[in-house]
Amino acid sequence: MEHKRKDASPGAPAAPEVAVRVKRVYEDWAPEDGTRVLVDRLWPRGLSKEDARLDEWAKSATPSAELRAWYHERLEERYDEFCARYEAELAEPEPSAALRRLRELARSDRPLTLLTAAKRLGRTHADLLARLVAAP
Template sequence: MSVRVRRIYDLPEPDDGVRVLVDRLWPRGVAKDAAHVDEWPKGLTPSAELRRWYHAGQGSYEEFARRYEAELAAPEAAGLLDGVRRLAEEGTVTLLTAAREPGRSHAAVLARLLEA
């Protein structure tokens, strides 16, 4: 199983495998045909409340990750996570995000859960 996290602004690479956008909104300045996104499970993204809380600097990344994991336990999100996990079992999956620091974003939390 191979799960990668990349910024959607980076050019697609041949070894990206299945490219999954994990942001709720389409990233600014990215043409849909140029992004080469294969899947876009919007239900995997953090809630608006959690995103606002984290981006306002009200808590640590660790607390954000804990709260986000709790949201992912909801039936809809858990089902979508299982779907992406099945893709990762078949080959490489690249999680795409517009986050400036992908390693400290919800995409990193998803990658860790998928590889567990």
């Protein structure tokens, strides 16, 4: 899954397109992954650090243990509320700094791939984080 942003302000010079991918950490490394950042608080089960081929581990950009547990109780019906609560957490100093770091990485000359152990992509913290990183 990939999230893109293009700056299109009238009269302003064109800004580079920002693309942020979300991928399961268990998927094979690929050259097009660019910078690979794990965005899970816990290390993925059964995966060696060598096999993960990470550039960074952004623990501070992940939801709190309490929020994660609350969301996982009823995934389908709580996603919108989870997003609001997670964005509020990301506004706190340490998570905010981690989000700024991810935005810096996304604006570098390499693609950015956020890695998660989540089984189903599309409604995870990593998907929301990718949208926020790619946002203007």
